[in-house]
Amino acid sequence: xxxxxxxxLCLPCAGASASMYLRWSRQLPSWIKLVPIELAxxxxxxxxxxxxxxxxxxxxxxxCYQHEMIGDYAFFGHSMGALLxxxxxxxxxQRNLPLPNTLMLSACPAPQFIHPxxxxxxxxxxxxxxxxxxxxxxxDMLFDNADLLEMTLEVLAADxxxxxSFAPSSPSQITVPVTTFYGHDDLISVSEVLAWxxxxxxxxxxxxxxxxxxxIHSAQASVLSALEQTLSRHNTSAAALVSSCE
Numbered sequence: 001x002x003x004x005x006x007x008x009l010c011l012p013c014a015g016a017s018a019s020m021y022l023r024w025s026r027q028l029p030s031w032i033k034l035v036p037i038e039l040a041x042x043x044x045x046x047x048x049x050x051x052x053x054x055x056x057x058x059x060x061x062x063x064c065y066q067h068e069m070i071g072d073y074a075f076f077g078h079s080m081g082a083l084l085x086x087x088x089x090x091x092x093x094q095r096n097l098p099l100p101n102t103l104m105l106s107a108c109p110a111p112q113f114i115h116p117x118x119x120x121x122x123x124x125x126x127x128x129x130x131x132x133x134x135x136x137x138x139x140d141m142l143f144d145n146a147d148l149l150e151m152t153l154e155v156l157a158a159d160x161x162x163x164x165s166f167a168p169s170s171p172s173q174i175t176v177p178v179t180t181f182y183g184h185d186d187l188i189s190v191s192e193v194l195a196w197x198x199x200x201x202x203x204x205x206x207x208x209x210x211x212x213x214x215x216i217h218s219a220q221a222s223v224l225s226a227l228e229q230t231l232s233r234h235n236t237s238a239a240a241l242v243s244s245c246e
Contacts, residue, residue, distance in 0.1 A: 006101065006235045007073035008227070009035045009065065011081030013107075014163065015132070015156030017043035020078075027224050032231060035068050037061060037081075042155050050158035054166040058087035066097070072236055074102045076227065078216055080159055082108035083166065086199070090172055099176050102234035104227070106181040107213050109188050110195035111171070116164040122157035129153070134187075137214030171198045179205040179230050181223070183215030205230070 008028070010021040018036030025034045040060065041050030051057040061084060062069075069092065077085035082105035092099050120127035132138045132152070142148050178200040182193045190208070197204040207226045211218040 004072065004235065005031045005033050006231055007033045007035050007068060007071070008231065009037055009068060009073055009075050009085075009100075011037050011061070011075065011077035011084045012039065013079035013081050014159035015152055017155075019043060023220075024224060027220070029228060031235075032228065035065075035073075037065055041158060050155065052158045052161040052165070054083070054087065054162045057162050058084060058091060061088050062091055069100070070098050072101055074100045074104065074231055074234065076104040076106065077108070078106040079108055079213070080163060082106055083111070083114065083163070086111070086174070089174055089176065093172075093175060101236055102177045102179065102230060103174055104179045104181060104230060105196060106216060107183060107186055107188060107193075108180075109192035110199060111166075111168045112195065112198070113192045114163070114166050114168060119160045119163050122160045122164070125153060128156050128160075132156070135213045137217060173201045174199055175201050177202050177205065177234055179207060181207045181209065181216075181226070183211040183213060183219075184208050185210075185212045186215070187213065 010018070010024075012018055012020050018038040021034060021036040028034060038045050039051065039057065040048035051060055075085040075089065077083070085103060085105065089100060089103055091097075120131045122128070129143070129149075133143075138152075142152060178196060180193050180196050182188065182190060194204065194206060207230075209215040209219040209222055209226075216223050
């Protein structure tokens with residue numbers, strides 16, 4: 001008997017598009033339906049105006065993708081995407097809308113560690129390029145393609161403006177299970193990641209992987225295995241099916 005499906009809504013990191021997750025669709029089992037969330041100003045939404053405010057971006061995601069946020073579904077967000085997934089989940093809670101089965105936050109410090117000085121000045125082109133090189137995960141060929149580099153820097157600058165607009169407030173606890181993912185060699189400290197516990201009602205789960213900020217690429221097989229295990233634990237339809245068969 002096949003496992004009932006669950007939707008995995010994936011939010012991209014700063015400067016990236018939903019295409020960063022497309023390779024996963026060929027590796028994940030068929031019961032996980034991948035739903036890459038595309039933000040305005042990139043990919044097929046390239047002609048749309050970029051959103052440069054964190055709270056407006058959260059609202060825009062809800063407006064565009066709320067139809068996917070029903071039934072069994074989960075969020076996975078990497079870096080900026082994790083902070084956006086957190087914001088969207090809070091909005092869903094506050095509006096008494098259907099919540100994800102689980103929230104998976106990757107390579108992102110807890111909200112209390114998010115402050116403007118953490119990110120490069122969006123108008124400083126060289127600082128943005130240095131940040132891309134420092135974090136890894138960006139193909140070398142991009143730096144040799146002037147048009148592609150400029151397009152990437154424009155998106156990255158808009159995303160950093162959005163991140164700089166985020167203002168930590170008193171911890172609002174997420175009521176669904178939360179799992180944090182991180183790379184052992186990331187510049188983000190493990191303590192900053194584990195501090196998400198202050199924002200989670202349930203005990204925080206954690207998964208560490210070999211690699212830096214973009215361990216999701218270098219350790220892809222291990223990451224996808226962990227995703228599958230996490231989603232299997234929190235697939236309520238699957239749990240109901242097992243219970244009915246006992």
